[in-house]
Amino acid sequence: MTFAEITTKRGDASDGMATGPLGRAHVRADGPAKITGRATYALEHAVADALHCVIVQSTIGAGRVVSIDKSDAEASPGVHLVLDAGNSLPLVPKADFFGNLPPGDTFVPFATEIRHNGELVAAVVADTVEQARAAADRLHITYEEAPVVATFADPRAGDGNPVEAMSKTWGEAEQALAEAPVSIEVRYETPREYNVPIEPHGLIAHWEADDRLTIHEPSQWIDGMANQFATWFGIPFENVRVVSPYIGGGFGSKGQALPHSAVAATAARMLGRPVKLAVTRPQTFTAHGGRPATWQTLKIGASEDGRIVAIDHRGANETAAAANFVETLGVVTSMMYAVPNFRSRQTIVPVNTVVPGAFRAPGKNPSAFALESAMDELAIALGMDPVELRRRNEPDVDPENGKPWSSRRLLACYDAGAAAFGWSKRNPEPRSMRNGRQLVGWGMAVGTHPVYSSPGEAMVRVLANGRVEVLSSAIDMGTGTYTILAQTAADALGVPVERVEVKLGDSRLPRAPVAGGSQLANLMVGAVHKTALAAREDLIALGLSDPNSPLQNQANTLIIEDGMIGPPRGPAIPLGDLLTATGRDALEVTRDTLPEKERTAEERLSMFTSLAGMERGPGIPKSRHSFCAHFVEVLVDEDFGTVRVSRVVSAVDAGRLYNPKLADSQFKGGIIMGIGMALLEEGITDPRNGRILNANLADYLIATNADIPAIETISVGEPDYDATPLGGKAVGEVAIVGMAAAIANAVHHAAGKRIRDLPITMEKLL
Ligand code: MCN
Ligand code: MOS
Incomplete structure (x- = not known):
């Protein structure tokens, strides 16, 4: 995302406290790309040779799959593979976002025991999405139905299980209520609600080698999702690349890879071809959960x-x-x-x-x-x-x-x-x-x-052409991350905001935790600020002490303003000129906001791929x-x-x-x-x-x-x-x-x- 596209709406519009670019009203950096259709969403990413996968969901609410007759579907035109629990590659189980670990030693993303209507039972991969759909219609699935308890209004649902963490007591509530001169007792209900982001879920999975996987999938948590794929397929975290530069909304629903994500990656692996899977709007209502009643x-x-x-x-x-x-x-x-x-x-x-x-x-x-x-x-x-x-x-x-x-x-x-x-x-x-x-x-x-406040990590690169890059695996789902991080770097470094380009949404970039709990802005602004300040110090040190620096020995310190570096009262030169004079293409700094530096690589990774940082700890x-x-x-x-x-x-x-x-x-x-x-x-x-x-x-x-x-x-x-x-x-x-x-x-x-x-x-x- 390049900040050159940004214009300030009103030059004076700010929070009243801003001295630099941070705190000012700028339009969204990604806005023009999204509005003009230049922004590529996950499923629009062009991948040569991709096959198309459609998922098939159960039509009963409880019971089991007795049999799936796949012969007609497999014989349908263009079909490469029909997947179900019987032939899907066994994966390594991985706990979901909420800590639930699937049972058993292995995990397949298809159900045989059905526990909700619309549960994933099969998938068809074909040359075109139309062929895959037509073949999916020719699957003959026999179910054995069991009684369904559809909502907690059903008396058979019972009273449920207590949640220890939500039991809180102080004082003597019962007695105080009995003695209170005024009191009310009321009951409220809220129904099931669904996130329904305008961009439905889906992904493209592509294995470049036996142990190298690239995923294009809308994501609120690039690193968390990469970690899920790595665990499922038993490959190193670094070998999974999750890419998600643009997201058409998530509202909480895109924080983790879902069973259909595993299906696309499994099919791609079994077939040795990239696989594209789009969850249809009706399927999204049961492919992931919304807010419960x-x-x-x-x-x-x-x-x-x-x-x-x-x-x-x-x-x-x-x-x-x-x-x-x-x-x-x-x-x-x-x-x-x-x-x-x-x-x-x-x-x-x-x-x-x-x-x-x-x-x-x-x-x-x-x-x-x-x-x-x-x-x-x-x-x-x-x-x-x-x-x-x-x-x-x-x-x-x-x-x-x-x-x-x-x-x-x-x-x-x-x-x-x-x-x-x-x-x-x-x-x-x-x-x-x-x-x-x-x-x-x-x-x-x-x-x-x-x-x-989870930790964040960022890289700031000052280039010889005078531009600045900010890199992070954080995401922007319409919130403004691209924009505020450019403002942050410009502010801390002393360069015009138009010269800063922010690159997000790629797990190859420095780590970031989930864009959830409304935490991302504060923690990434913090990480980028710290990194940009370090880059500024490095630039000043370079100017003062590099033997080829035109500013060497000119002053005790240098200042950076408006993209220029120089002594407080002397002539300044563009930052790019300093880099060129000292024989560099770029000056690169990475920093993180982890509490301690000496963590092992494994511990550091786990801080970005677990929800540990989100605790409101004692x-x-x-x-x-x-x-x-x-x-x-x-x-x-x-x-x-x-x-x-x-x-x-x-x-x-x-x-x-x-x-x-x-x-x-x-x-x-x-x-x-x-x-x-x-x-x-x-x-x-x-x-x-x-x-x-x-x-x-x-x-x-x-x-x-x-x-x-x-x-x-x-x-x-x-x-x-x-x-x-x-x-x-x-x-x-x-x-x-x-x-x-x-x-x-x-x-x-x-x-x-x-x-x-x-x-x-x-x-x-x-
Ligand atoms: N911001 C700011 N000053 C601050 C904090 C934030 O100006 N002190 C602005 C920034 O533009 C920042 C945005 O507010 O990008 C959101 O910041 P933050 O509160 O940190 O929220 P996150 O970046 O973590 O985004 C996630 C949050 C959540 S959890 C949901 S759910 C949600 C939401 O954001 N989903 C959204 N807003 C959404 N907005 C859009 N368009 N789409 C979604 O799916
Ligand atoms: Mo927001 S529901 O915490 O992703």
């Missing part, structure tokens, strides 16, 4: 003046029969408000579904829907303004662990958001505000997201979170029960913003997904067979432009150097958190009806 009950007790005395939180999420996934319900409940008595418990309930997965703000998002709806209900029970109730319960320290906040500017969020929205004009009475036939509702809620002295407050207006049609979000103001504390324009876009993206969650998104399962009835984008509704009103976001963040080295906090997910609750609260204010199970559809309102 949840229920939560909250009991909150308060004093008459609105001080919370106790919270009891219980929750459950659906998980797969095959493996565990914990949607960490209650993670917001335990840290958002000052609460002296607290108890939470959670279970996971196995059902016949695909293993659920991470979906923008996993845990935090459903957690805040329940807590923030409940806070609105408590405010009504107390006869108190919902912002005032929250202000009264603002905690001085993290109530869960007693740690001080690295920064918590939620009160500033209330001030700025309420003022911009005009909250003081709200009549608290439900159904009291109107606009013709439309009932007008104003609601608010808050969100939060933790700051994680060693971290401060509690680090981003915060936001959403203020929402809805219009509810009294006769038809339709809901439209007509106005949104969200004030966000995400620390220092490296690029306020892109951060604004991230906040808006989260808010838009929150609108979808509140009003539209719902995976519907057939209780008879576990089939997903709306496995396509015509029936699984997401928010479109027509659903989106004017959105104003306000940053109230200040640099937080206790959170991250360059003062930023988490941006990518925070604004989805609490958004659905703000809408549900606004709908209650408009219509006088509380909807506690999402989405809020007209039949629930009427």
Whole structure:
């Protein structure tokens, strides 16, 4: 990605603190390539001689495959291989993202025991995708069906299994609740939701030699995925190359290689030809899991003046029969408000579904829907303004662990958001505000997201032609990584941002951890900053001491500004000239932000290919979170029960913003997904067979432009150097958190009806 394509939108647009390129509003470096179609997505990569693979998914929800008659398919035109559990190459088992290890000594990505509808059972490889599809239709699969437990609403699903890590207790919640003068007890539900990135999943797998594999696959975690392929096929990590320069969205679904990824690599290996595999949109609904369905009950007790005395939180999420996934319900409940008595418990309930997965703000998002709806209900029970109730319960320290906040500017969020929205004009009475036939509702809620900090690694190359390259295996799925890393390097080195070219998305480049948990920007900005500063020092040392340097012995120190190097008051020369004069093509520096340098190569690799760095460990002295407050207006049609979000103001504390324009876009993206969650998104399962009835984008509704009103976001963040080295906090997910609750609260204010199970559809309102 070359930064030459970037123009600054407004020269003066910045976070008000920027002295150099970092912190300024630049348009996306990859934007023009994506908009004009020049960006090549994984499946558009041209590979000579590629065969096409289609996957076949089970049509029953539980039971087993009795037989697969492959003869017709194998005899079909153009077919090279029909794969199933019987003939697929045995691979080495590897734990998934969530730590689930497949059973047995070997792993094949095809099922014979069926545990969910749409499980991978076979694949066909042919010369063309049409031939592969036609042959796949001619597979004769016989199943033996077993009873299906499709959702946790089915009584046979039972109560599930407790999640130890989500059991938290302090004080005496039960007693305090019994004695509380005001209390509420409420239950909330959220349905299955799917990530549905606009670019569906798929890959091209290519073996260059017996032990060298190249994968083109959209990825939120290049190194983690390379490590998975290396383990599966028993080859060294360095021999796997995963390439993913452009990604059409992921939202949590592209953090790991999936069973179909193993299929493409297996087929390519068995056939000795590159294999291209595109998962169809309907297949994506069961090729990987989305957010599982949840229920939560909250009991909150308060004093008459609105001080919370106790919270009891219980929750459950659906998980797969095959493996565990914990949607960490209650993670917001335990840290958002000052609460002296607290108890939470959670279970996971196995059902016949695909293993659920991470979906923008996993845990935090459903957690805040329940807590923030409940806070609105408590405010009504107390006869108190919902912002005032929250202000009264603002905690001085993290109530869960007693740690001080690295920064918590939620009160500033209330001030700025309420003022911009005009909250003081709200009549608290439900159904009291109107606009013709439309009932007008104003609601608010808050969100939060933790700051994680895994290590990062980067290389900075200063070239003799005066350009600078930044290299990392980090990725950009629409977030802005290319852009902010160029800004970072330009800032630290003292070169114009247009001269910096950022190369990402290739596991051959220096290591990076997962672009998940909204951690990538902070940790890669930190790594690139450190590397660029080291490169700057090297350039100065070269200028001062190289015998061929034109600047040798001219001063005690040199400065670099605008791509020129020279003594503080003397004549400067272009950086490229210094390199040329000293006989170099390039000056290259690599640095990482691992805590210790002397780790073995194996330990270092494992830091980038495990989730170890994401722990909010006891060693971290401060509690680090981003915060936001959403203020929402809805219009509810009294006769038809339709809901439209007509106005949104969200004030966000995400620390220092490296690029306020892109951060604004991230906040808006989260808010838009929150609108979808509140009003539209719902995976519907057939209780008879576990089939997903709306496995396509015509029936699984997401928010479109027509659903989106004017959105104003306000940053109230200040640099937080206790959170991250360059003062930023988490941006990518925070604004989805609490958004659905703000809408549900606004709908209650408009219509006088509380909807506690999402989405809020007209039949629930009427
Ligand atoms: N940023 C900033 N200042 C900061 C932090 C971030 O200006 N202090 C801006 C930067 O432009 C940066 C972006 O915000 O590129 C996101 O930064 P960060 O919060 O670190 O999030 P990640 O880079 O780790 O991206 C992952 C995050 C997650 S976990 C999901 S889910 C999600 C999200 O980003 N999926 C997305 N935003 C998405 N946006 C798009 N377009 N597509 C997705 O799939
Ligand atoms: Mo985001 S769901 O943490 O990839």
